[in-house]
Structure formats: C-alpha cells, structure tokens
Amino acid sequence: MTAAIEMKSVTKRFGDRLVLDKFDMAVASGSIFALLGDNGTGKSTTMKILTGQVRADSGEARVLGRDAWVNAIALRHRVGYVPEKPKFYDWMTVAELGRFIGGFHQPGFLKRYYEASERLGLDTSRKLSDLSKGGYARAGLALALAIDPQVLLLDEPTSGLDLSTRREFLSGMVDLAAEGRTILITSHQIAEVERIASHVGLMVGGKLVMCQTLDELKSNIVRLVVQGNSEELPLPGLGTVLQSERFGNIWRGVVHKPDLTLLEQFAAERDTISFQFERLSLEEIYSSVIEFYGVKAAEIVNGGAR
C-alpha cells in the first residue's frame, strides 16, 4: 500500500521553540489516520505544513507524492482541509460562501458543495453569522468535501459539535474512506476517533512516538494483572512497562509488547504466580503512553479545552 501522506525528518521551529523534531509519519492511502497528542505537541503545525501554509525548516513533507510546500497550490485541488478554527466572511450566507470559494476551484465544486451541505444538514440560505458553532464547522467540512478530495485533513473537526452530529460526522468519514480517500484527523474526542480510525499516531514533544494500526496498537498495549509472591515481581518478558501500580501482592501494569510465551512458561513453573491480560480502550492506551513520556494526560483524556 502506498503512502498518501509522508513526512520524513521534518523539523519546524518558531523562534526558539522546537515544535516538530525530526518528525516522521506515513499515512497509507484509504486509511483513517488519527493523529493524537497533547496540546502544543505540533499537530496543528503538522497540518499547516501538509496544507502548504507553513514551510518546514528541514525535512520532507509530501502529499499524494508531491511536495506539500512547493506544490501547495496544485494540491489544494485534491486535498481538503478543515482547520481547527475556521474563519469565513460572516456576512455571507452558506450558499454565498460556496459560490465565492467555488470561484477559485474547478467546475463541479458548487454542485458538490450543495450536496455536502444537504448531507450535513446545512440550511444554505442562512447567514454564517447566524450558524451555531457546529453549523460553522459543518460549513467548513462542506467546503472541504466540495473539492472531491483524495486526501482530507481534519484539524479537530468535531470540537464544538454535539454528540449525534459528531457521530454522524465521523461515520461519514468511514464512508469517505471506503471510497478510497485518505483521512488524517486530529481530535481530542479519542473515544469517538476510536470508532473510526484505522491507524493511530501518538505525538509527544514534536515526535511521533507510536504509529500503528488500531488493532496492532490494541494488541500490543495491554493491561497485565499479576497476583503472587511479591519478591518474584516484576516478571521476565513484560516488555516495556508504560504504567504500573502495586496493591499488596497484586501488580497491575500497562505493558507494551509483552512476551506471552515467556510469561506463561514462568507462571507454569510457579504455583504462586497467576496473571491475566485485559484489552485497553484507546483512551487508556493514550493516557498510558502520554504518562510514560512524562506528559500530563488526564486533561486530554477528559476532553480539556485546548
């Protein structure tokens, strides 16, 4: 499978602040890639680099095989983008916005825009200033969809949307991916993202610390509960321990890539030890990874405002 989005060793600084540090990422075509990370870890900067708004200091960022900065103008016919805080001319109606933006795009834009608006439940005769926050976000999404994008970049697209709209929106993403489009999404609604994402990337401090399919991630990162003689703990073959706690002779931990064979063999040799695995939700995985990398995760998991 070819990569629709590819970033190699991308570095970006704003003044003295290092935002992206030799950032590597590859998003497979047709996938729904959830890019998760703490506030200020560089998710939006990544989006801006991919949309050609910001130039990387060094490294290579490619979308659909073309340089994201140099070929930004041409790529905008094929790449849709919904910014985190979309800004439109509030005096326009939804229809006028489509007509205005349609002037910059190829024929067929307006028709698709109306279709997308209808699908997203937008009243095209309403002024943008009268729309709710969710309506505003949907207008942005309608614009992005109207270009018939091969790649869709969504920067926190569901923030401000109510639950039903959010779910409807995200299920729409699955349909789009089914049509072969690639979707890169950043969001704080991790539980929602979990329902649709095929791939997950976890960012910490400007680096992508983990990048796997959701299934791989869930099978690689599990919770292990061990009961037994405390002197024999920790056990061999645990892999990377991301999080751990002990209650008497019970040891609980989140581990990355544990060696099951080794663990079972070890337990079989001793009657005093028993263990069991538990699958984790994406939120729990995210929290563990972030904590492991020394970052407060609780605020993110609880959906704290950016």
Add this chain to the structure above:
Amino acid sequence: MIHSIFWKEFREQRLIAGFLPIFAALIVLVSPLLAQSLTLSANDLTAIHQTVLIMFALGCGLVTGAQHWAAENETGTLVLLDLQPQWRRSFWWAKTSYGVLQWLLQMTVLIVVGILVSAISDLRQRVSWQPLLFVLSWSFLALCWSQMASSRTRTPLAAIGWGLLATLVMPWLSALITQLFMNPGVIAIYYGLPRSIVFRGFLTVATLSFVPILPLVISYWTITQPDRLRLQSGDTEATPVRFPAFRSGWRLAWLDVRGLLWPVAICLVLNVVFLRMEPTLLWLLLGNLTGLYLGVSVTGLEQDQGAFKLWADQRLPLGTLWGAKLLNRLTILAGTTIAAILLKVLVIYIYWDTSQQTGGVSQYNVATLIANVTPVYTLVIIGPLTGFAVGLCVSLVARKRIIALTAGGFLSLFLIMGWLPMLGSGGLQFWQWAGVPVVFIIVARMMIWPWASGQLNSRKMAAALFLPALFCVLYWFGVEEYRFRSVPSVGPLLQAAAFQRADNATRISHADRIKEIAKDVAGVKAEWIWETSQIDMKLHDLKYYQERLALKVFNDEYQKALKEGWNSTLPDFKKTVEKTVATGWIKRLALFSDIEFPDLGDPDDYSEPQRQLYYSLRFAGQILLMDALRLQAKGDLDQSEQQFRYVLYLVRLTGHRTPLDFQGWPERMEQEAMMAISRWAEGLTQKGGKLSLYRTIALLDEHLARRHTALEGLRNNYQARVKMLERPQVYWHEYVDYQSKIVRTFEERLSEGIWFGGIGSGSELRRRKALFDYWAAGYLKASQVDYPTLHRMNLAAAIKAHPEKMADVRLNISTSDWISPNRTEPTPEENLDDWAELSRLLSKDFQLQMTHNFFTRRRMELTCQTGLEMLKISLALHGYQLEHRAYPKTLEELSPAWFVKVPANPMRLKPFRYELIAGRAILRADDPFKTKTEQGLGSLQFPVSENDKLLGLVLEPLP
C-alpha cells in the same frame, strides 16, 4: 476567480464606498443653503466645495485601499484565501483591480458633482484642470499608500492612519527631491550633475512616478512573499527560516508604543504640511486631538476588547499600573509637542524666509493676536493636556474606542473652543484653565478601580461625566467673573453722558471758530487764491491723473474701439481714418452747436439713433484727445488748443459728459474735464505751456459758466472745504459710537469664526465692553487736554520708561494719547503704569486697531486746525502782497491790519515758522505726528527727520 473577488469586495465595501461620494455630493449640493446663513461669497463657496471634494476624494482612496488586506487580517479570513488553490499574486491583482475600478467610479461621482457646482468648472479651460488634478492625484496617492499600509497592518483603521501619513509625506518628499534636482544650485555644480532639460525632465518624471508606484510595489512584494518563497524553493529541500529574536522587554515596550505612533506622526506631519495655517490655532486643534488619542489609549484597548478585568488580575497595584501607562503617554505627548515645535521652527526657518517679506506676517493674524496676550506655555499645552485628560476619562465610560474618540473629540474641542475667546482676548493664565484637565484626571483615577472590577454601573458613569462637567461649567464661570472683575470700572466723571455734554460744548466752540474764520476768508479776494491753489493742485496731481485717468481709460476705450471695427487696418492708415472720421463728426456737429443737447441719460435707455450718436461722440472724443496729445508732444500748441476746443464742444453736447468717462456725475465730469486738459500741460513749465494751460482753463470756464457763475463755484468749493474742516470736530461722540461698532463687529467675527464660541465669546464680550469703556474713557479724557500738555505728559513717561534712549531726543510722542480715567491728575509715572496695566488686559490686535484709529483721528483734527490757521494766514499774506506788491518779512507785520494777533500753531502753541525764499512765502508748522517706531521702545514713536515733520505751505506771488 476575478468574479468571486469582485463580488466579495463589492459586497463588503459597497456601503462605505457609496456613502463617501454620496455624502460629499450632499454636502456640496446643500452647502449653498448653508452659505446664505453664513454670508459666504461665491469664491468662498467654491473654495469650500473644492476642499470638500478633495477631502472626500482622499477619504475614498484611503478607505478603498485600506480595506484590501487589513480587513482580511482583522477578520482572520486571509487564511481562508490562502487555503484556496490560487497564488497570492492572483488575489493581489484581483483586489487591486477592484480597488481601482471602485475608485474610478467614486471619482466619477465626485467630479460630476464638482462640475455641477462649478468647483471643477469648464474643463476646456486650462486653469480648471488644477482642482481636477488635485482631486485625482491626492486620491490616487491615498489609494496606493493605504493599499501598501493595508498589506502591512492588521486593521483597516491602522492602514488608513499610516496611509494618510504616507500620502501626506511622500509627495512632499518627492517634490523636495525633484526640487533639489530641478534647481540643483550649488549641489549640482559641486557634484557636476548634468543640468540639461532632458535630464531634469527624466528626473522629474522618475521622481513623481516613484510616488504612486512605490507603494504598489511594496504592497505586491509584501503580499506575494509566500508565492516567492514557494517558487524559490523549487524541488529542493526547504531551507531553514530564521526568526529575529527580540528581547522581551524592548519587545513589550515597542508593542505598547507601536499603536500610538501613527496618530502622533500624522499630527507632526499635518503640523508641517499646513505651514500657512495659523500655527497657534493649528496646534490647539492638532495637539488636542493627539492628546485625546493618547489619553484614550491608556485604557481604551482593554475597554474595546472587554479585557478590562485583566487589570484587576494583575499583581501590580492598579494605581501604579495606571500611573505607569499615564506617564508613558504623557512622555510621548511631551515628545510630540517638542517635536512639533522644533519641526515647525525648522520648516519656517528653511522655507519661510522670503514669504515672510511678502506678507507672511499677515497670515498669522489671529495667532499673533493670541500669542501676544497668552503665555506661550499655555498655548503649547492647553490643547494636548485638555484632550489627554478628557480622553482618560471618556475611555473608561465609552464601550468602544471609536466612541470614546468621537465623544471625547467633541467634548475636548468644545472645552478648547470655550477658552478661545479668552485666549485671544486678554490672555489666559495657567491657573485659569488648568483646573479642568486636572479634575478630569482625578476623576479618571477615581474610576479606575470600579472600572477594572466591573463595578462601573450606569449611575457611576453618569456621575463620572456629570460631576466634572458641572465643575467645568462652574470653573469656567468663575474664571470669567474673575476676569471681568479685574477690569477697572470707569469713574463717574467720564461716564458717556457727562462726557458727551462736555464734548458738545467743545464742538460748538469749534464750529463758531470756523465760522469766524470763514468770514475772514470771504472778505479777501478769494477767487485768486482759490484759482491759484487749484492750478497748483492740478499740476501736482498731473502725473497721477495721467496714469490713472487719462491714459488708462483712454487706452482701454481705444483698444476696445480698435477691436470692434479697425482690426484689419494698417496702423498709419488707421490713424488717418480715425482722425478724419472724428474731426468730420465734430465739424458736422459744430454746425449745430447752437442746439442744446438734452441730458442723454442712461445709454442703456437710448433709442438706436441716439445710441449711435452717443458712441460716435464718445469715440470722436477719444480720437480728439489722442490727437491733442500727439500735437502737444510735437509742440504744435495752436492745433492742440483747437482739438481741446472740440473736446469742450463734446462735453457740452453730451450733457456735460467728458469723452473719458460718460458714466459719472456731471459735477465730477467738470472736474475731470479740467484734469484731462491740465494733463497736457505736463512738462509745459515754459511760457508757451503756461499760456496753453490758461487758455484751456478759460475754455473750461466758459463751460462752467453755463452751470453756475465762477463766484458760485468758488463759494461752493469753499463751503465744501469748511465742511471738510468741520468734520473732525464732530469727533468724539460719533467716533466713539463708531468704534464701539467696530469692537462689536470684531467680536461677532470672532464668534462666527469659532464653533461653540457663542457662549464663550458672548460672555467675554461683557469683559471687553468694560475694557473698552475704560480704555475709551482714557482717550476721551485726553481729548480734553490741549496737545502740548498731552505731549509733555507722554514725554515725561517716555523718559521714565527709557531714560537712556530719550536722552538725545528732543521731540517725541507716544501713540497712546491716553490719560488714566480713574485718577484726577495722574503723574506721568502713574499714567504709564495704568496704561501698562490696560495693555496687559487688552489684546494686541484690539489695541492696534483701536489705538491706530484714535490716533489718526486726533492727528486729523489737529492737522485740520493747523491747516485752517495756515489758510487764514495765507489769505492775509496774499492780501498783504496785493497791497504792498511783496510779502511781509515777518508774520507780525500782518497785525494789526489783518489780525489782532497772528494765530499760533495749535500743535505746539507756538508761532508758525515763516520764511521768504526767492520771492516765495513759505509757511511751516511742526508736524510731530510724522513719526516712526523705533525698535525696542514699544509704542513710543519718534520723528523721522527735521523736514518730514513739517507741514508746509508755499505761496507764489500773484500777478
């Protein structure tokens, strides 16, 4: 793409873009109604129309240009455009094209309106291009520069500000560069620059085109920077971009000050650009608005963005925080003020030297008026400080900065206008006005905590505005009352009624005296005297009339006649034809000379045959006079006299109209006929010339005899002279009334010139009236004192004031013929002190205008009295000469035959000076009024020279 951008820009800008030209059109079209109430002339109205058109054209350019990019920045929609598959340069071209198109439409409206009201009149005339070019060029520059500013600022308001600044500065800069190269002077010579026309032309065009092109280039360069970076990157790997690092402290200071700089800069530039405007008034206005802006800026931004509670969250004490910002702004305000003064001085020093000599001073009249009576520091700080204090207070109350600026602008300008009459009338001391800004500052300080903590409810707001306003009103009235009370009241002795009774008695005695003299004069053979003096006068005025009356009128008429019918004729032939025609007419008319023509009345009412006759006569007269002039020049006096005779026929035939001016009064025509004839005698000082002169006068006498006898004429003339001499004697009561009217007119003019000045100037008028009474009373008192006494008093005062300078001056006089009205017999020192006190209270302009007129009147009265006495003596001298065939050796010889006692010079109360030189009698009187002002001595004046101070009468022996 183009369609989208045009549509979007139109929708966004249509309201303001349409409003500006339509509003300008309304102002221009409605202004004639307003002009009626303001009694403006047509020229004033045209100037106002042109100013309105230029200002709105400037506004159209500024607003249109400023919208393009700054508005996108402000609303954050530039990102939206940046996410579209278009290059920035495409957007730039589309937006710029729209801007130019919209601007053209706006200009079309303005120009059409301008043509309708004749502010931009007939375009076929070259001179009319000037207002049109002004409108277009300023507006286009504004469009370009505000577009540039729009590319580099975050809000349209800032773009308008910077754009206006650049629009005002850059043409001057460019013009300066052009001027430098066009008139290279020493620079060109020193550096060996080529001075050819081609080079200069190239340089001028290059420099001027630089002005509008530069901003567009900068704008394009700024906006398309991402495009260039993208293109430069090509397929190579992106190169690192380095951001400049700022030290945070300096960065913060800069951020705090940055937003304040463009209004300050505009203030400074306007201060320089309006070089010809009165600097005092200009600074009152500019300083006031700048102060207001800085005052509003202390808390305005936080208020505007609802961030005022942040103040309460700061760790710093509120007062300290507010004080720090206050001091910051005050420092900027002080710097601006100093810079404004220095710039003005510099510009005046560089550019104003020559224009000062050609009337520069007169352009500073009101400024001079104010500056003469008000301390300079008051003038410098009253505007900025008042504006600043008001801005501080208002910005806490108004929800938006723009509201604070508008409301504060009205309020602070109102306050300044309230002070203006006092500033210009007697001066305004620091303590008299400083209470107002101080109260505003205190109130602002008191409001800071309620404001920052969100407790500033409507009741407190009302109190915050009402209480200082109430204080200001009370303060103002207090100051007004103080100023009124500081004027001394006039004592009972010099109340107007009492004085007028005394003055009437004086007038009656004067009138009796004149009648007495008239009787004396009538007893002498006055006609000789009169005739001779008239001839002398004519000779004296010959040159004047030749230039003013004869040649000019004749030339005008002659040129007109030539244009109407003789253009194609050769000059020599033309003269012959003209002469033949004219003399032919005259000869034919002379055949009917016994027929008395009636008064022809107004030529416009003539029948066609009458009109033809009238213009024929008129033309003939002109030709005859021309011919007479030619003959005189050749020395052919007989022929010349013959032509004059024809002229006199014409005078008679045309109802006593002279050929030179058919529209005047008959009496005047007679005089002018005589002058026209006398005119030919210039240079004819020899016997033949004199003879010619007497002959022509005899001819005129013949004409005069038809209206009245010579004796009647003499009598009439003498009576007119006596009347003229009488006139100054009705001096005081009429003249004081007259001057009072001038004072009121002056006040009304001042009131009209000042907005909201009605109350201020009306109240100040009360003080002025009291001042006028006190001041006029001093002159009234002085008028009752004979001149030598007054002179001694002034001399003593002058010696006291300037002992070293007065040491060598024997004869001197002060223009202030004024005696302190509240003292019975003031010593010179007391009088001087009182006069100094009065001068301090009066404005210089007031003093100059009034004093000058009183002084002139005083002089006229004394000169007439002197002239009358001299005339009386000269009549006696002629009589003596007729009896004894010679003039007396001394004036005493006239007594007792002609006088019981020979009259003395009323100016000095000493005998006239009398001399006999070459058979002529010369009578002189000292004229101490002919004086000049010596620098450094204020109002004291000194005689110009020994000869200049003499009033002389030279008598020729009669035949």
